[in-house]
Amino acid sequence: MSIKDYYSILGVGKQATEDQMKSAYRKLAKQYHPDLNPGNKQAEEKFKEINEAYEVLSDKKKRAQYEQVKEAQSRGYDFSNARQGTGQRQSYGGSGGVDINDILSGMFSGMGGGAKKGKQDFGQFENIFDMFFDNNTSTAREEDASPTVGDDVTVRIEIPFALAMSGGETIIKVPRDAVCDRCSGTGTEPGAKVATCTTCGGRGKIQYAQGGFIINKTCPRCGGRGKASSLECARCSGSGTARETQKIRVKVPQGVFDGAKIKIKAQGDMRPGQQGRGSLYVIFKVEDGGYTRENDDIYYPLKLTKKQAEKGMEVKVPTITGGIIMKVPAKTENGKLLRVKGRGAVNMKSGIRGDFYVKVKVK
Numbered sequence: 290m291s292i293k294d295y296y297s298i299l300g301v302g303k304q305a306t307e308d309q310m311k312s313a314y315r316k317l318a319k320q321y322h323p324d325l326n327p328g329n330k331q332a333e334e335k336f337k338e339i340n341e342a343y344e345v346l347s348d349k350k351k352r353a354q355y356e357q358v359k360e361a362q363s364r365g366y367d368f369s370n371a372r373q374g375t376g377q378r379q380s381y382g383g384s385g386g387v388d389i390n391d392i393l394s395g396m397f398s399g400m401g402g403g404a405k406k407g408k409q410d411f412g413q414f415e416n417i418f419d420m421f422f423d424n425n426t427s428t429a430r431e432e433d434a435s436p437t438v439g440d441d442v443t444v445r446i447e448i449p450f451a452l453a454m455s456g457g458e459t460i461i462k463v464p465r466d467a468v469c470d471r472c473s474g475t476g477t478e479p480g481a482k483v484a485t486c487t488t489c490g491g492r493g494k495i496q497y498a499q500g501g502f503i504i505n506k507t508c509p510r511c512g513g514r515g516k517a518s519s520l521e522c523a524r525c526s527g528s529g530t531a532r533e534t535q536k537i538r539v540k541v542p543q544g545v546f547d548g549a550k551i552k553i554k555a556q557g558d559m560r561p562g563q564q565g566r567g568s569l570y571v572i573f574k575v576e577d578g579g580y581t582r583e584n585d586d587i588y589y590p591l592k593l594t595k596k597q598a599e600k601g602m603e604v605k606v607p608t609i610t611g612g613i614i615m616k617v618p619a620k621t622e623n624g625k626l627l628r629v630k631g632r633g634a635v636n637m638k639s640g641i642r643g644d645f646y647v648k649v650k651v652k
């Protein structure tokens with residue numbers, strides 16, 4: 290959990306005088322003022338951030354409190370613990386026994402906004418955290434897993450019945466994240482200068498607290514690299530990640546059933562900084578082709594007239610392994626099943642074929 294760096298937001302040094310800060314603030318406020326940047330969400334956020342930074346740093350008391358919180362953190366106070374309690378006081382256990390709640394409380398009461406002085410409650414933390422900590426949207430838990438490979442991608446494809454029965458290959462199009470090829474993932478327009486990302490202060494992450502959790506997310510501006518340029522890559526808008534559609538040859542297992550899922554390693558997403566691609570999952574939708582499948586048995590409907598069923602006849606039937614001539618006995622009734630052993634679908638695991646059934650339908 291890190292605290293916003295108000296100095297770098299204003300672009301001033303830690304020893305900046307009141308006049309220096311005022312001048313820096315005026316310059317930035319002018320640059321990012323919403324009136325001058327209509328509809329620009331980024332400029333609006335920036336403008337808010339600048340105002341917040343100036344509000345704290347220009348006020349002697351708030352600035353001192355801000356320094357105290359920063360100092361407490363640098364001495365090891367874990368603010369995420371403060372977030373987990375609902376109202377209990379938590380003391381900083383280091384030298385001097387600083388009570389972080391006193392700092393936060395004092396700080397908050399100096400800010401206005403509904404705090405009751407001297408009373409620690411959950412709501413206060415919320416406001417304090419909103420005030421001093423960076424903003425964002427996924428949980429710290431996700432971040433802790435710190436994936437070195439990209440996310441998995443799932444693609445559904447529809448294949449003909451015959452292909453499912455025989456097995457084979459097909460080519461699918463996989464939309465996925467890739468390292469931008471224009472900027473090689475740097476997010477910077479080729480040739481442009483690169484500097485520390487002002488959104489995350491170079492940490493590559495932005496954080497804030499919400500609903501009792503520390504929320505932690507890769508910085509959207511620099512994509513986690515901590516560096517960004519004023520001139521963003523024209524293809525990926527500075528994220529370093531671009532979408533691509535990759536054609537991938539997929540093996541269709543013999544006997545694959547409707548809804549079957551296969552995993553193909555290292556064909557999923559990959560973003561800058563990751564060591565490899567996530568997995569690709571392919572889910573098969575098998576067209577019925579006029580057949581019905583039950584486990585590995587295949588059912589084929591055979592329509593006969595009353596006369597044909599009464600007399601019996603020879604008929605050509607398309608089984609899974611090719612056409613056969615089948616004898617329909619005399620006096621065959623509606624719904625009768627005629628079995629052809631070992632001519633059904635191949636079981637994906639055992640490799641054993643099911644049976645083929647002709648289901649007689651008498652009109």
Ligand SMILES: [Zn+2]
Nearest residue numbers: 469472522525
């Ligand atoms: Zn790019």
Ligand SMILES: [Zn+2]
Nearest residue numbers: 486489508511
């Ligand atoms: Zn950043």
